[in-house]
Amino acid sequence: MITPERLRSISFWSHDIDQSDFERARQGITLHTYPKNTYICHRGDQLDSWTGVVSGLIKLGTTSISGKLVTMAGLRAGGWFGEGTVLKGEARMYDLIALRDTEIALMNRTTFLWLFENSVAFNRFLVRQLNERLGQFIALVEYDRMLDAPARLARNIAWLFNPVLYPEGGLSITISQEELGLLCGLSRQATNKSLQCLQDASLLSVEQGKLTALDLDRLKNYGE
DNA sequence: TCATTAAGCGTTG
DNA sequence: CAACGCTTAATGA
Numbered sequence: 001m002i003t004p005e006r007l008r009s010i011s012f013w014s015h016d017i018d019q020s021d022f023e024r025a026r027q028g029i030t031l032h033t034y035p036k037n038t039y040i041c042h043r044g045d046q047l048d049s050w051t052g053v054v055s056g057l058i059k060l061g062t063t064s065i066s067g068k069l070v071t072m073a074g075l076r077a078g079g080w081f082g083e084g085t086v087l088k089g090e091a092r093m094y095d096l097i098a099l100r101d102t103e104i105a106l107m108n109r110t111t112f113l114w115l116f117e118n119s120v121a122f123n124r125f126l127v128r129q130l131n132e133r134l135g136q137f138i139a140l141v142e143y144d145r146m147l148d149a150p151a152r153l154a155r156n157i158a159w160l161f162n163p164v165l166y167p168e169g170g171l172s173i174t175i176s177q178e179e180l181g182l183l184c185g186l187s188r189q190a191t192n193k194s195l196q197c198l199q200d201a202s203l204l205s206v207e208q209g210k211l212t213a214l215d216l217d218r219l220k221n222y223g224e
Numbered sequence: 225t226c227a228t229t230a231a232g233c234g235t236t237g
Numbered sequence: 238c239a240a241c242g243c244t245t246a247a248t249g250a
Contacts, residue, residue, distance in 0.1 A: 176240055187229050192241080208237060209240055 002029050002054075002105060010054050010078050010105070012167045013125040021119045028111025033103045040096035040104065047092050049106035052080040056102025057175065059183055062094050073136060073159055074099075074183040076173060078166050081133075083126055086112050099179050132164040142224070149186055150194040151223030156184045157204065158220040161213050172212035180211075198222070 007026050008014055014022055031054065034040050041047045043062055053075050060081065061071040072094055075081060085092055086109055115122040136159060143155060157180075160166070160173060181191035195206050203219050205212045213219060 178240080188241085189229070 002026060002031055006054070007105070011052055011080065012078070013080065013122060016121040016125070017115070017119050018121075021115060021122070025107065025111060025115060028114075029105050029107045031103060031105055033101070034098040036098060036100045036102075038098050040098055040102075041092050043093060043095050044091050047082070048086055048089060048109045049082070050080065050086050050109075050112045051082045051096075052105040052107070053077050054103040054105050056104075057099040057179060057183075058102060058104075059097045059099050060094050061097070071156075071183055071185050072140065074156060076160060076166070076169070076175075078169060080129070083112075083130065087116070099182055128164055132162060136162075147223055149184075149190045150197045152184045153180065153186065153191065153194040154198055154203065154219045154222035156180070157198075157211065157213065158216060161216055161219075163216075171214075172210060174210055176209050 004022070004026060007022075007029065014025065017025070029052075034056075040058065055077050058075040058079075059071055060073045060075060063070070082092070084090075089109075116126070139155065143152065147155065160175075161169060161171065163169075177191045177195065178188050180186075180195070181188050184191070186194065195204075195211075198204050198219070199206050201218075201222075203213070203215050203222065205214060
């Protein structure tokens, strides 16, 4: 069982809902850990829980028919996802891979649906989040065919700093260049070069195992 | 041929 | 000890 403090610290949505709803949500959540480089679920699995990242880093992606791995988004601590799947009671549309040791929170479907039916604040959060995701997925259309390595990296980094999805995420994250590469489908070398490039353009600053965004707006639109 | 990558290894913080 | 830079051999456009 997750403690109230911990749940608050990793879920923006829990701040605005009633105390009794919060407690109900907390009761409906279980914690699970996954080691680095393991699948949390495969595309097609029936994982009917709403999922939050407590710690670690998750890649949300899919393997195309040609066998090519495609990343749709990276998810870091504080991110919640899978609401579409849970609402529709469908199978997962994407693979989930833990890029480092990761702890996730699973809210069971019954609890999620109860909040959906009963909490206005929760719904407000959901709409905002769904809308933001929609924007990301639309951006993916151009992403695949039009963008070079630095632009891909810039997009992915901007997504990791999305102020709606990570309202209290701050302007820097702890992430290695290797992990970034895995997220954007770039090699370590290409990631390194692209990071330099973005740093030279003063869009971000790079430190050992750490990354700080300097201009989120330009990162989001870089190279278009 | 030329560019890019994965893998290994030495260096660094 | 993990992240990074560099070298190298393999790969493929």
